[in-house]
Amino acid sequence: MQRVSNSSQIRVALVEDDVNFQNALIDAIGAAPDMTLQSVAGTRALGLQALDQIQADVLLVDLGLPDGSGIDVIRAAHTKWPGCNIMVSTTFGDELHVMQSLEAGASGYLLKDSAPERMVFEIRSLYSGGSPISPLIARQILMRFRQDDKSAAAPLEPASGKPALSAREQEVLEYITKGFTSDEIAVIMSVSRHTVLTYVRRIYAKLEVNSKAEAIYEARNQGLLND
Amino acid sequence: MRDYLGLLVLGATLWHPQVQASEPLHFTFAEIMSIEGRGYSPPPYTIDAGDLHGEWQPVALPHALLPQRIDAALHDDPSSPLTVVTWYRLQVPKLAPAAEPRYLYIPRWKTDGQIAVYGDSRLLYQSHASMEWNGWNLPLWIALDETAGTITPRVILLRVERPRKSGGGISSVWLGEENSLVWGYRVRDVLQVQLPFMSSAAFLALGLFALFVWLRQRDQSLYLLFFCLSLTSYLRSMHFYMGAERLPISDDWFSWLTVNSLFWMIATVHFFLNYLHRRPPVWLNRTVIGVTVVISIATLPLFSALPNVYILSALAYVILLAMGTAVATVGLRKSLEVRSRDGIFLASWGLLGMLFGLYDWMLQNNYVNIEGSYLGSYSNIIAFLIFTYIMFRRYVGAIEDVKQVNASLAMRLQAREAELTQSHERLREIEHRQTLSQERQRLMQDMHDGLGSSLVSALRVVEHGRMDEADVGQVLKGCIDDLKLAIDSMEPVDADLLLLLATLRFRLGPRLESTGITLRWEVKNVPALDWLDPKNALHILRILQEVFTNIIKHTHATEIRVATGVEGDYVAVTISDNGQGFDVESALKSGGKGLSNQMRRAESIGAEIKWDSNIAGTCFTLLLPIKRKKPDM
Numbered sequence: 001m002q003r004v005s006n007s008s009q010i011r012v013a014l015v016e017d018d019v020n021f022q023n024a025l026i027d028a029i030g031a032a033p034d035m036t037l038q039s040v041a042g043t044r045a046l047g048l049q050a051l052d053q054i055q056a057d058v059l060l061v062d063l064g065l066p067d068g069s070g071i072d073v074i075r076a077a078h079t080k081w082p083g084c085n086i087m088v089s090t091t092f093g094d095e096l097h098v099m100q101s102l103e104a105g106a107s108g109y110l111l112k113d114s115a116p117e118r119m120v121f122e123i124r125s126l127y128s129g130g131s132p133i134s135p136l137i138a139r140q141i142l143m144r145f146r147q148d149d150k151s152a153a154a155p156l157e158p159a160s161g162k163p164a165l166s167a168r169e170q171e172v173l174e175y176i177t178k179g180f181t182s183d184e185i186a187v188i189m190s191v192s193r194h195t196v197l198t199y200v201r202r203i204y205a206k207l208e209v210n211s212k213a214e215a216i217y218e219a220r221n222q223g224l225l226n227d
Numbered sequence: 228m229r230d231y232l233g234l235l236v237l238g239a240t241l242w243h244p245q246v247q248a249s250e251p252l253h254f255t256f257a258e259i260m261s262i263e264g265r266g267y268s269p270p271p272y273t274i275d276a277g278d279l280h281g282e283w284q285p286v287a288l289p290h291a292l293l294p295q296r297i298d299a300a301l302h303d304d305p306s307s308p309l310t311v312v313t314w315y316r317l318q319v320p321k322l323a324p325a326a327e328p329r330y331l332y333i334p335r336w337k338t339d340g341q342i343a344v345y346g347d348s349r350l351l352y353q354s355h356a357s358m359e360w361n362g363w364n365l366p367l368w369i370a371l372d373e374t375a376g377t378i379t380p381r382v383i384l385l386r387v388e389r390p391r392k393s394g395g396g397i398s399s400v401w402l403g404e405e406n407s408l409v410w411g412y413r414v415r416d417v418l419q420v421q422l423p424f425m426s427s428a429a430f431l432a433l434g435l436f437a438l439f440v441w442l443r444q445r446d447q448s449l450y451l452l453f454f455c456l457s458l459t460s461y462l463r464s465m466h467f468y469m470g471a472e473r474l475p476i477s478d479d480w481f482s483w484l485t486v487n488s489l490f491w492m493i494a495t496v497h498f499f500l501n502y503l504h505r506r507p508p509v510w511l512n513r514t515v516i517g518v519t520v521v522i523s524i525a526t527l528p529l530f531s532a533l534p535n536v537y538i539l540s541a542l543a544y545v546i547l548l549a550m551g552t553a554v555a556t557v558g559l560r561k562s563l564e565v566r567s568r569d570g571i572f573l574a575s576w577g578l579l580g581m582l583f584g585l586y587d588w589m590l591q592n593n594y595v596n597i598e599g600s601y602l603g604s605y606s607n608i609i610a611f612l613i614f615t616y617i618m619f620r621r622y623v624g625a626i627e628d629v630k631q632v633n634a635s636l637a638m639r640l641q642a643r644e645a646e647l648t649q650s651h652e653r654l655r656e657i658e659h660r661q662t663l664s665q666e667r668q669r670l671m672q673d674m675h676d677g678l679g680s681s682l683v684s685a686l687r688v689v690e691h692g693r694m695d696e697a698d699v700g701q702v703l704k705g706c707i708d709d710l711k712l713a714i715d716s717m718e719p720v721d722a723d724l725l726l727l728l729a730t731l732r733f734r735l736g737p738r739l740e741s742t743g744i745t746l747r748w749e750v751k752n753v754p755a756l757d758w759l760d761p762k763n764a765l766h767i768l769r770i771l772q773e774v775f776t777n778i779i780k781h782t783h784a785t786e787i788r789v790a791t792g793v794e795g796d797y798v799a800v801t802i803s804d805n806g807q808g809f810d811v812e813s814a815l816k817s818g819g820k821g822l823s824n825q826m827r828r829a830e831s832i833g834a835e836i837k838w839d840s841n842i843a844g845t846c847f848t849l850l851l852p853i854k855r856k857k858p859d860m
Contacts, residue, residue: 092714113707118737135729136718179729179748179789181736 010127011038013056015047028116044068055081062089071104078105085126095136103211107131107204130197138176162213163206172199251403258283258316266307270343270386272350291396291593308390315385322379327404332412333367338395340388346380359478362470366415398598420468423604427464430457430611455495462488467604479528490519493551500558503570544588552581569617580606669762677709716765722755749790753798758855766828773821774802774847782806797850808840
């Protein structure tokens with residue numbers, strides 16, 4: 001899993017219209033010996049264009065772009081750059097923005113007011129397979145999967161290939177909603193901190209698959225798709 | 228005139244002895260002879276016209292035998308009444324042998340005794356039932372014997388025996404082959420016998436239906452009256468079709484039933500009319516009931532001393548005609564007053580029915596041609612159709628009413644529903660507006676106390692150049708934390724206090740980390756707090772945020788411990804540090820803005836705050852009620 005090595009740098013691509021944040025990030029990456037900034041795009045259109053280049057390891061996307069939503073860039077990157085770790089940059093890390101990014105294929109988020117060291121740390125963590133999470137988002141995901149459980153219990157509901165949370169994953173989420181940090185959870189569950197963060201990554205992946213399945217199910221219901 | 232014509236016809240037939248076999252013979256002329264006696268005597272099996280010694284007198288048919296005036300000197304014993312036997316002799320012309328059998332057809336006959344028919348001296352037919360109810364309304368259809376060597380009789384003898392004081396008679400007589408005569412017989416039989424029988428039975432069925440309706444709806448007395456009408460009419464109609472065989476009850480009771488049923492019927496009609504015009508005349512009510520009861524009782528066959536009702540019927544019918552006429556006239560007048568269409572219709576028919584009754588009475592007493600039919604059964608049929616029509620209209624009207632009531636109910640329900648929906652929407656709108664305004668107030672208050680005042684004071688300090696960049700950064704970081712908590716507070720936490728604390732830790736964690744303070748997180752599950760809405764959640768976040776800020780700023784602590792637990796009716800959130808502590812009393816007195824804000828917020832959510840401070844550290848406790856006593860709206 002550890003892909004960080006001296007020979008390969010973490011290639012970071014940035015889609016962000018806020019010049020101050022651009023600069024802060026350029027500085028932070030420049031200061032990090034294991035990272036290089038591959039591209040910087042200031043609009044949605046440029047961001048989509050950048051996806052035609054060689055695949056980056058980490059893609060940072062702002063949602064509020066001047067010519068559209070960063071969600072489109074996330075979705076396109078998820079298809080075109082399948083191995084890329086996508087993270088959304090957000091001021092507040094609020095549930096609405098983060099959840100829709102996760103559902104579009106992002107696997108992490110970066111708070112814009114983070115200190116430079118923190119930013120580099122988050123990028124590294126994401127690259128190595130971990131994902132950040134907040135208590136409110138953990139709760140939101142728990143609720144989402146609980147609803148699915150209910151509908152799956154109904155005999156008429158087709159299986160529809162929706163993944164469910166494993167017991168361990170659910171346990172992690174529940175600890176997070178109670179305020180425990182990943183370090184504390186690692187101790188409680190007798191695993192490494194990194195394992196806890198990869199649990200979160202897996203949970204995000206399931207959430208993305210889930211929302212896609214839901215979208216297809218909805219489309220079928222509304223007759224937009226044929227079987 | 229008619230009799231004269233009849234004689235001519237008979238004369239013509241006699242003139243031509245060879246008559247076409249297919250043409251029936253119509254006898255409108257006969258010879259009669261009467262023999263007086265005492266008591267009823269059985270008719271002889273054979274009789275030869277030559278044996279009857281007496282004076283034959285020619286008469287025209289139909290012929291009525293009028294009651295005889297009885298000499299007062301003769302004692303008329305009911306067990307053996309004075310009777311008279313009247314013989315009718317019909318001469319039949321010689322008829323050619325026919326391929327088909329021949330029949331004798333007598334459309335009507337009447338006697339209060341017995342009738343016997345002879346063909347060439349042999350008994351062909353005799354009435355078998357009792358003397359009074361002997362089937363006098365049934366037309367006679369007698370097959371002439373068709374045995375070896377028989378020929379069509381040349382002489383027909385009719386023996387009519389009756390009490391001297393009552394009348395009798397026969398209609399004209401027909402003789403012929405079946406296909407030439409039977410239609411006349413059948414039409415008369417249907418009209419005179421079958422129709423009254425079938426219609427009265429049908430009406431009784433309808434009456435039963437009305438009775439069942441009444442049993443379910445006792446206030447609808449019209450249905451009961453209708454049933455009574457159908458029953459009395461049924462009893463009355465037995466007159467017209469019974470009597471060919473002996474009756475299952477005694478003659479006296481049968482007479483009592485059938486004669487009195489007419490009184491009962493008229494009484495019912497009276498009350499029916501009352502119902503229609505709704506102005507019951509009290510005097511007539513009393514009269515009708517009085518007369519009906521008196522007649523019903525007086526004619527009971529129990530009183531053998533009185534002459535039986537059959538004998539009295541002529542008198543009874545006169546009383547009945549008077550009562551019926553009164554009922555119909557009064558009913559008509561009242562119905563005209565109130566313009567009851569049904570009432571007018573029914574009363575008019577009642578008056579007409581009295582004319583029919585008069586005719587029947589005259590027919591019964593031989594004052595009119597006895598070949599006619601009783602009209603009472605037909606007036607009954609039509610009256611009953613009127614009743615049925617009235618009931619039908621009421622019944623259908625009631626159904627229509629119910630339909631209309633239902634429709635109007637449905638409309639009112641719809642209107643009410645629309646009203647409800649509207650008022651519900653209005654309420655929701657008001658609620659929505661209230662929520663918005665509360666939310667606005669809450670955020671305003673929060674901005675004013677927290678973010679706003681922090682920014683303003685930072686601005687003042689920066690303006691006076693007394694703040695370095697790092698301090699400005701700290702102030703701004705604090706402001707951003709404020710904002711983040713305000714945003715988090717808007718997410719519903721579903722009464723989960725731990726989630727709220729988790730959020731607080733998530734937001735303040737990085738800042739604590741940067742100060743090097745260790746955070747020990749020792750929360751335990753606590754009961755759900757149902758009152759934890761965004762507004763109250765923000766109050767709790769701010770109170771605790773202030774605690775952390777104070778610890779970081781003033782206490783030089785190296786460790787903070789956060790724990791939760793239950794204390795009685797409260798959930799306790801404890802935040803303890805190992806800092807230098809402070810004098811709670813003086814801090815509260817000096818009126819520090821932070822502490823007073825905490826107190827105010829705690830008060831507004833019904834919570835309590837406790838400080839326990841010494842040199843080893845400070846323990847802050849926030850006690851949150853599990854159930855809010857009075858919700859703060």
